[in-house]
Amino acid sequence: MLITNEVPDGAGHEDPGHPERPDRLIAVREGLEDLALGDELVTVGLRSATRLELLRVHQGAYLDELGAFCYEGGGDIDEDTYATYDSWPLAQLAAGAGLAVVDELARRGDGVGFVAVRPPGHHALPDRAMGFCLLNNVAVTAAALRSAGERVLVLDWDVHHGNGTQSIFWNDPDVLYVSCHQWPLFPGSGVPSEIGGLAALDRIVNLPLPAGATGDVVARAFEEVAGPVIDEFAPTWVLVSAGFDGHRDDPMADFALSSGDFAHLATWAAGLAPAPGRLAVFLEGGYDLAALRHSVRATLSAVLGDPSANEAPTNGGPGSDQIGRTLRERASTLTLVTAQRDAEEAS
Amino acid sequence: MSIYPRTIAVGFDGSPDAVSACAWAMATGRRLEAHLVLVHARGLLDRFDRRDPRALFGDVVSELATRHAFNEARLSWHVADGDACSVLLRCAEAPVFADLVVVGSRGRDEHAGMLIGSTSLQLAERSAIPVVIVPSTTSEYHEP
Numbered sequence: 001m002l003i004t005n006e007v008p009d010g011a012g013h014e015d016p017g018h019p020e021r022p023d024r025l026i027a028v029r030e031g032l033e034d035l036a037l038g039d040e041l042v043t044v045g046l047r048s049a050t051r052l053e054l055l056r057v058h059q060g061a062y063l064d065e066l067g068a069f070c071y072e073g074g075g076d077i078d079e080d081t082y083a084t085y086d087s088w089p090l091a092q093l094a095a096g097a098g099l100a101v102v103d104e105l106a107r108r109g110d111g112v113g114f115v116a117v118r119p120p121g122h123h124a125l126p127d128r129a130m131g132f133c134l135l136n137n138v139a140v141t142a143a144a145l146r147s148a149g150e151r152v153l154v155l156d157w158d159v160h161h162g163n164g165t166q167s168i169f170w171n172d173p174d175v176l177y178v179s180c181h182q183w184p185l186f187p188g189s190g191v192p193s194e195i196g197g198l199a200a201l202d203r204i205v206n207l208p209l210p211a212g213a214t215g216d217v218v219a220r221a222f223e224e225v226a227g228p229v230i231d232e233f234a235p236t237w238v239l240v241s242a243g244f245d246g247h248r249d250d251p252m253a254d255f256a257l258s259s260g261d262f263a264h265l266a267t268w269a270a271g272l273a274p275a276p277g278r279l280a281v282f283l284e285g286g287y288d289l290a291a292l293r294h295s296v297r298a299t300l301s302a303v304l305g306d307p308s309a310n311e312a313p314t315n316g317g318p319g320s321d322q323i324g325r326t327l328r329e330r331a332s333t334l335t336l337v338t339a340q341r342d343a344e345e346a347s
Numbered sequence: 348m349s350i351y352p353r354t355i356a357v358g359f360d361g362s363p364d365a366v367s368a369c370a371w372a373m374a375t376g377r378r379l380e381a382h383l384v385l386v387h388a389r390g391l392l393d394r395f396d397r398r399d400p401r402a403l404f405g406d407v408v409s410e411l412a413t414r415h416a417f418n419e420a421r422l423s424w425h426v427a428d429g430d431a432c433s434v435l436l437r438c439a440e441a442p443v444f445a446d447l448v449v450v451g452s453r454g455r456d457e458h459a460g461m462l463i464g465s466t467s468l469q470l471a472e473r474s475a476i477p478v479v480i481v482p483s484t485t486s487e488y489h490e491p
């Protein structure tokens with residue numbers, strides 16, 4: 001059973017010529033319809049995230065400022081990111097959708113969640129909009145679960161590093177953030193030595209890979225480097241920041257993934273959930289409409305246990321050697337920082 | 348080791364404040380015989396639109412160099428993916444190895460008085476090397 005939010009197209013949050021556009025959600029809805037789920041599709045109503053729910057991850061001054069900026073008509077926030085008059089209410093709905101979907105999953109104790117929203121969220125910082133993102137949707141839901149005593153894994157396969165999510169949970173031992181992304185690439189963060197703050201060492205796992213990386217290498221990075229950390233963390237919930245801009249047809253970056261690769265990753269992610277009703281997939285990036293539609297379909301078919309994709313998985317791309325370097329860099333940073341922390345505590 | 352900077356990084360996004368900062372850095376760099384590295388942070392849309400800052404801003408920079416008698420042989424570009432603040436923070440390290448970073452007070456699309464988009468303030472707060480913020484009171488720095 002798939003539990004999703006009502007999928008509006010987010011019309012009103014749009015800027016002529018900008019790739020983060022309402023058509024993206026239409027493509028996502030088509031991908032969902034391709035699955036023909038019938039009674040197995042449950043749609044929950046939209047609701048806005050409350051101020052208190054947003055304050056778990058964003059600073060009040062930023063929320064006030066963003067709201068006022070939109071109310072005055074909006075404009076460009078930075079060279080990539082825009083907001084309009086309608087962006088503030090739409091962003092609050094996007095941030096609330098994950099909360100509604102997770103509530104329904106918890107109530108049923110069954111099914112898989114799919115949070116289809118825009119603007120995306122994983123670049124949004126506590127005090128700043130960035131990289132097309134205004135509010136950090138996945139972080140709002142992760143923080144709500146965490147405050148209810150859950151241990152939350154956030155798995156991010158968007159081609160860009162989710163610097164906002166990393167920053168929000170940097171020092172939080174109850175949230176494990178794992179990201180595989182192209183590097184170097186915007187936003188510039190996400191190197192293996194970023195492993196979390198002193199209170200949450202080893203709760204950040206960054207898996208940078210070079211341009212051209214194929215599905216086999218991405219899957220190996222997740223399984224070989226992050227797998228043991230995830231096992232030890234033992235999450236009670238799994239949230240996926242599912243960006244599809246790593247698809248080979250996407251104009252925003254240079255990974256060489258196919259829809260079949262996303263199906264493979266989704267099968268792996270589904271296996272990490274400790275029980276039924278503990279997995280939710282959040283839309284992040286993805287800017288080629290056909291690739292987005294097919295990748296959403298492939299991902300959802302896989303999390304529902306019956307993977308099917310219009311494209312075969314890919315292999316043979318570069319980046320295998322990077323996986324070993326990532327393991328070594330993480331291990332040496334952990335040793336170094338742990339020694340520093342112990343020395344400080346002793347003195 | 349000289350206490351004067353040998354390599355000056357200048358944040359350059361083509362905005363009027365960046366031009367002002369670049370002019371200040373050229374005037375100062377000439378006197379110190381320093382190298383100047385024009386640093387451009389490539390954002391999501393820069394990449395999407397395949398914009399090359401060297402092609403976009405090359406003429407502006409050449410004109411500035413002429414006006415401030417700065418030898419263009421001592422000038423280079425560093426284009427890196429990322430947001431302006433994180434790219435400028437990394438200028439202290441390889442491959443730029445800057446020992447001074449110069450920015451305008453407001454970048455492209457940054458709004459006066461807003462928390463969102465205040466690269467220069469964040470940079471000044473977090474930089475490991477000295478930061479010069481060239482004010483926007485004049486549209487371009489003029490040598491005294």
Ligand SMILES: [Zn+2]
Pocket residue numbers: 158159160243245284285286
């Ligand atoms: Zn992305």
